[in-house]
Amino acid sequence: MTLQQALSLALLGGLLALFVWDRLRFDVVALIALLTAVAVGIVPAQHAFSGFGNPLLPLIASALIVSSAIGKSGAMEEVVAALRPLLQHRGTQVGILTASVAALSALVKNIGALAIFLPVAMQVARRGKRRIGEFLMPMSFGSLVGGMMTLIGTSPNLIASSVRAELTGEPYRMFDFLPVGAGITLLGVGFLSVGWRLLPIRDEGQAGGEGPFRIEDYISEAMLPENSPLVGKTVAELEKLSDGSVTVTAIIREGKRRYTPAGYWPLFAGDVLVLESDPQEMQSLIQAAHLELVGQGELEQAKKEDGDAVVVEAVVMAESRMIGASSSALQLRDRYGVNLIALSRGGRRNMARLGRMTFHEGDVVALHGSAARMHDALARLGCLPLAERNLQLGRPRKLVVTLLVLLGSVALAATELVPPALAFAGGAVVLVAMGILSLREAYDAIDWPILVMLGALIPIGDAMRSTGTTALIAGWLSGAADTLPIWATLGLLLVITMLLTPLIHHAAAVLVMGPVAAAIARQLGVSIDSFLMAVAVGASCDFLSPIGHQCNTLVMGPGGYRFGDYWHLGLPLSLLVVSCGVPLILIAWPLH
Numbered sequence: 001m002t003l004q005q006a007l008s009l010a011l012l013g014g015l016l017a018l019f020v021w022d023r024l025r026f027d028v029v030a031l032i033a034l035l036t037a038v039a040v041g042i043v044p045a046q047h048a049f050s051g052f053g054n055p056l057l058p059l060i061a062s063a064l065i066v067s068s069a070i071g072k073s074g075a076m077e078e079v080v081a082a083l084r085p086l087l088q089h090r091g092t093q094v095g096i097l098t099a100s101v102a103a104l105s106a107l108v109k110n111i112g113a114l115a116i117f118l119p120v121a122m123q124v125a126r127r128g129k130r131r132i133g134e135f136l137m138p139m140s141f142g143s144l145v146g147g148m149m150t151l152i153g154t155s156p157n158l159i160a161s162s163v164r165a166e167l168t169g170e171p172y173r174m175f176d177f178l179p180v181g182a183g184i185t186l187l188g189v190g191f192l193s194v195g196w197r198l199l200p201i202r203d204e205g206q207a208g209g210e211g212p213f214r215i216e217d218y219i220s221e222a223m224l225p226e227n228s229p230l231v232g233k234t235v236a237e238l239e240k241l242s243d244g245s246v247t248v249t250a251i252i253r254e255g256k257r258r259y260t261p262a263g264y265w266p267l268f269a270g271d272v273l274v275l276e277s278d279p280q281e282m283q284s285l286i287q288a289a290h291l292e293l294v295g296q297g298e299l300e301q302a303k304k305e306d307g308d309a310v311v312v313e314a315v316v317m318a319e320s321r322m323i324g325a326s327s328s329a330l331q332l333r334d335r336y337g338v339n340l341i342a343l344s345r346g347g348r349r350n351m352a353r354l355g356r357m358t359f360h361e362g363d364v365v366a367l368h369g370s371a372a373r374m375h376d377a378l379a380r381l382g383c384l385p386l387a388e389r390n391l392q393l394g395r396p397r398k399l400v401v402t403l404l405v406l407l408g409s410v411a412l413a414a415t416e417l418v419p420p421a422l423a424f425a426g427g428a429v430v431l432v433a434m435g436i437l438s439l440r441e442a443y444d445a446i447d448w449p450i451l452v453m454l455g456a457l458i459p460i461g462d463a464m465r466s467t468g469t470t471a472l473i474a475g476w477l478s479g480a481a482d483t484l485p486i487w488a489t490l491g492l493l494l495v496i497t498m499l500l501t502p503l504i505h506h507a508a509a510v511l512v513m514g515p516v517a518a519a520i521a522r523q524l525g526v527s528i529d530s531f532l533m534a535v536a537v538g539a540s541c542d543f544l545s546p547i548g549h550q551c552n553t554l555v556m557g558p559g560g561y562r563f564g565d566y567w568h569l570g571l572p573l574s575l576l577v578v579s580c581g582v583p584l585i586l587i588a589w590p591l592h
Helices: 003-021 026-039 056-072 075-088 090-105 110-128 133-149 155-168 178-198 235-241 279-288 296-306 332-336 371-381 396-414 420-433 439-445 448-466 469-480 486-500 506-524 528-540 550-559 565-588
Strands: 218-223 247-253 257-259 272-277 309-316 338-344 364-370 383-385
Touching (some): 003 026, 003 469, 056 155, 056 396, 056 420, 056 439, 056 448, 075 090, 075 110, 090 133, 090 178, 110 309, 110 383, 110 550, 133 550, 155 448, 155 528, 178 528, 235 247, 235 279, 309 371, 332 338, 332 371, 364 371, 396 420, 420 439, 448 506, 469 506, 486 506, 486 565, 506 528
Antiparallel strands (some): 218 338, 247 272, 309 364, 309 383, 338 364
């Protein structure tokens, strides 16, 4: 072992340790590793930022922009409307929703596909009096397997293509992943359609979609004016007016003092009532009791100023700038042109005023504002509008154009008339030039931390290959697998990548294991494609924890899952992926 190889192994060990430690964000860890590699001489200083010139980065950025346009085009409202009749049958509900998310994930970022169908699942669960936990984990896992079907479906496929291009001079094409990805997706969706029964059933209230995350139940604030017929009445009488569907969780009076009322408490003019209910029931009560939503004056003024106004429900996503801040601190009306009128949060009661409640990932907010400005406001805030609630955001005429741009980009990339990065970059430019996406929306659609991490790790991967470190690791692994047939070695590589992915980011897992896989293949004298495919599949299949992938994290709260619940469904699905993935890889990508 040379000094360069020893330093490379030490750097790799430190990189993995920082990823597992999880105290620093993954892009910061990657930059620290890059600077360390330059400092110890593994990466030449003049090549330190060569990774940012890799075609992989503009391809990922452009694909995310096109994906964002599809999510905002109104296409999903049409899909949901078409699927609604199929969702009436209890036996097919989980399968239809999981298959829909998987299919969409082939062309749209998987967390976006999952979030789009999240409210659909909520509605189906509520109407069918089913536990929402029966739907969400299968849908999350479906989004992961569905992304394996195309080059742009998931980051591991893009990175595996980049590794192949560097090793052989030729990247994978758009649908090279389809034979393996489609087979795994079909089997995976079929299993998930019935396998949801393996999930633990608890009694803490997930039935009927009324569990830890009830999209129908919002917290809102309304003021009791002097002309209300309920002045002088009791809290119980107010709740009775709504047949018990609206709960008064608190009363704010005497300025800012907050009380948790009993049913016999009298109501006084000027009281601010904190209400929890379904939006429709709440609206009925507000009209019957002549209540005034807090901020009603601003809403009326906004309607006069902006013309057509809409109320939009949206999910606060992981990258949202709202997280950790309140609506008052964000100055939503002044800076973004929207008002917060209600908030729904995973069954957790909060004693703060609505304007002072800090937002969490996964919160559902009801925002009021101009229809023309709402898209830009949601993009700037990092919120994803919900598709099931018949919320039209004013852009239906651009649906056809957006789909044509997507199909054109896919066709150009698939036929290799132009490189994939150029095809999707052109599509992104067309979408912005035609006004389908604003510049802010386009930039906000890009996952910048991922691009920074990839740009920083690519030179390190190149250095590990040039110093012979990957060949050294491959020699150790192939030596350990000397007694195994090649197909078993392939399966072992898939399993190692699958186990590594929850510890580090799935993109980083491919950057680490991709060159190692290629080196093993060369030492065994077989094609590198089957081994690269095994790494791509393994990095796409994080089914064992809620922390390895954003999709699994997103459904943990809404589904009421615990950390250990993921093993119940994820372990058999992982075994299924390994058992069917290896034969599919060997059939689609022969060893010789």
